[in-house]
Amino acid sequence: MSAGSGQTQATAPKLLAEGVVKRFGTVTALDGIDLVVERNEFVSIVGASGCGKSTLLSLIAGLEEPTAGTLAVDGREILGPGRDRGVVFQQATLMPWLTVQKNVEFALRGESGLSKSERADRAREFLGLVGLAGFEGAHPAQLSGGMQQRAALARSLCYGPDVLLMDEPFGALDALTRRTMQELLLEVWEQHRLTVLLVTHDIDEAVITSDRVVVMSPRPGRVRRIVDVPIPRPRTLASERAPEFREISDEILGLIHEAE
Ligand SMILES: Nc1ncnc2c1ncn2[C@@H]1O[C@H](COP(=O)(O)OP(=O)(O)O)[C@@H](O)[C@H]1O
Numbered sequence: 710m711s712a713g714s715g716q717t718q719a720t721a722p723k724l725l726a727e728g729v730v731k732r733f734g735t736v737t738a739l740d741g742i743d744l745v746v747e748r749n750e751f752v753s754i755v756g757a758s759g760c761g762k763s764t765l766l767s768l769i770a771g772l773e774e775p776t777a778g779t780l781a782v783d784g785r786e787i788l789g790p791g792r793d794r795g796v797v798f799q800q801a802t803l804m805p806w807l808t809v810q811k812n813v814e815f816a817l818r819g820e821s822g823l824s825k826s827e828r829a830d831r832a833r834e835f836l837g838l839v840g841l842a843g844f845e846g847a848h849p850a851q852l853s854g855g856m857q858q859r860a861a862l863a864r865s866l867c868y869g870p871d872v873l874l875m876d877e878p879f880g881a882l883d884a885l886t887r888r889t890m891q892e893l894l895l896e897v898w899e900q901h902r903l904t905v906l907l908v909t910h911d912i913d914e915a916v917i918t919s920d921r922v923v924v925m926s927p928r929p930g931r932v933r934r935i936v937d938v939p940i941p942r943p944r945t946l947a948s949e950r951a952p953e954f955r956e957i958s959d960e961i962l963g964l965i966h967e968a969e
């Protein structure tokens with residue numbers, strides 16, 4: 710995976726939101742969001758439903774425009790979607806008529822300089838990374854929800870973004886599958902050290918994966934507090950037994966309830 714683009718400004722943070730406001734008609738979804746995410750940091754966003762988590766992620770993905778304020782990647786203003794940012798949503802949104810392999814290859818169609826066979830190899834490599842070796846020829850409907858999310862993750866990683874944006878990616882999965890996916894995400898992060906911004910309603914998931922957890926408050930959406938997670942890395946799900954883990958989770962739960 711690439712370490713970043715040639716125009717990277719060494720001093721700029723990976724992601725920057727400054728005074729970001731987003732209104733939908735009379736609804737103020739976000740009201741003055743300031744957030745800095747450093748290169749290779751793993752940051753989660755938690756908060757009650759409707760506090761603007763998805764809106765913030767869409768703005769960073771370049772799928773929406775802010776009403777006011779600035780958003781930047783590597784010091785460059787975000788003007789739309791880009792291949793420097795991969796996005797994973799709650800639903801895998803795979804194309805049902807294509808095999809898993811072809812779904813991932815489709816994401817590589819814009820990669821100039823890749824031959825057809827190199828594209829196929831790259832897709833296979835990333836399907837292997839997410840544990841789908843052997844399922845390349847399957848169609849999405851033949852896969853479980855967890856496997857579909859694995860394929861969606863491969864699709865978002867294969868073109869080498871250095872930022873991964875995830876909006877409740879495991880929210881529709883059963884509890885056991887979710888645990889497996891959290892473990893996979895930790896492994897992928899250890900291997901590739903992407904900058905990750907993860908929206909989740911699962912506080913334990915936020916704590917186990919993240920360096921920092923952004924707690925938002927609703928109506929209007931604001932950053933209420935940013936909580937550091939000083940649990941040592943590399944982490945696995947067993948790191949939940951670290952003495953700090955429950956303490957930090959409880960603190961975040963308290964902050965969310967106070968904010969409601
Ligand atoms: N496209 C939209 N049109 C109108 N209102 C929207 C739109 N997207 C989000 N909102 C409103 O903005 C607020 C924040 O929504 P959202 O970002 O989806 O919150 P969250 O992801 O934290 O649940 C909510 O009040 C929601 O109804």
Ligand SMILES: [Mg+2]
Binds near residue numbers: 762763764
């Ligand atoms: Mg949402």
